[in-house]
Amino acid sequence: MITISLNGAEFFAYHGFYPEEQKLGNKFIVDVEVSFMPVVSLKEDKLSNTVDYEQLYEIVAEEMVNTRKLIETVAQSIADGVKERYPLAASVRVSLKKLNPPLRGKVDYSSIEISI
DSSP: OEEEEEEEEEEEEOOOSSHHHHHHOEEEEEEEEEEEOOSSOGGGOOGGGSOOHHHHHHHHHHHHTSOOSOHHHHHHHHHHHHHHHOTTEEEEEEEEEEESOSOSSOOSEEEEEEEO
């Protein structure tokens, strides 16, 4: 089993339940982990034989521009997009952190983690 991960990808996006969040936006951090069994030998040294983390980034970036009320929905869409692009994936884990969520006190981040 091989695991490829993309960690700490930063985005400014407009996800949030409250209208103010969708107007002002916020910073988000995304981690994606994909585990798979290679179907051919990695000794061939070809990108097509593995999960391309540049493609993982593009999947995340495409979902982050789609404003949603719940970060759970965003994380699920990212995980689904990875599974669609890489059917060989045995598992996909997505962690999404919303920095400085609008609460009554100081909170570094709220987060969601989804594994499929």
